[in-house]
Amino acid sequence: MNELFPIPDCRVERVVCSESTRAVLVVRAERRGAPCPSCSEHSDAPHSTYVRRPADLPTAGCPVQLELHVRRFRCHNARCARRTFSERLLAPSARRTRRLARAQCSVGLTAGAEAGARLLRPWPCRRVPTRSCD
Numbered sequence: 001m002n003e004l005f006p007i008p009d010c011r012v013e014r015v016v017c018s019e020s021t022r023a024v025l026v027v028r029a030e031r032r033g034a035p036c037p038s039c040s041e042h043s044d045a046p047h048s049t050y051v052r053r054p055a056d057l058p059t060a061g062c063p064v065q066l067e068l069h070v071r072r073f074r075c076h077n078a079r080c081a082r083r084t085f086s087e088r089l090l091a092p093s094a095r096r097t098r099r100l101a102r103a104q105c106s107v108g109l110t111a112g113a114e115a116g117a118r119l120l121r122p123w124p125c126r127r128v129p130t131r132s133c134d
């Protein structure tokens with residue numbers, strides 16, 4: 001599965017085609033813990049998990065959404081102000097992956113804003129365009 005959907009430092013557990021005609025990749029981090037963003041001390045003491053759902057690059061014409069299972073860890077450094085922190089799989093509050101942002105920016109700069117938006121408009125997964133170009 002990871003060969004089809006390469007996501008750095010993560011494991012794709014399964015792919016689900018949702019009713020809204022998009023592929024949802026259920027993803028978890030492979031690392032055993034994470035460094036605290038404040039003190040850099042490594043921790044693998046779990047606290048909790050939560051789910052983030054950023055958009056990713058389409059695959060085979062299908063819009064893709066990640067279902068990232070993000071872990072929170074406890075920081076055991078007594079001098080650190082943080083008690084818990086989450087692993088950094090994406091930028092905080094990011095709603096799309098960096099590679100999708102890069103691709104959208106590249107198309108926008110090349111084709112222009114309106115043409116780029118038309119080019120990037122996703123096709124539904126199960127519908128195939130019926131009009132030909134000629």
Ligand SMILES: [Zn+2]
Pocket residue numbers: 036037038039040041075076077080081082
């Ligand atoms: Zn810390």
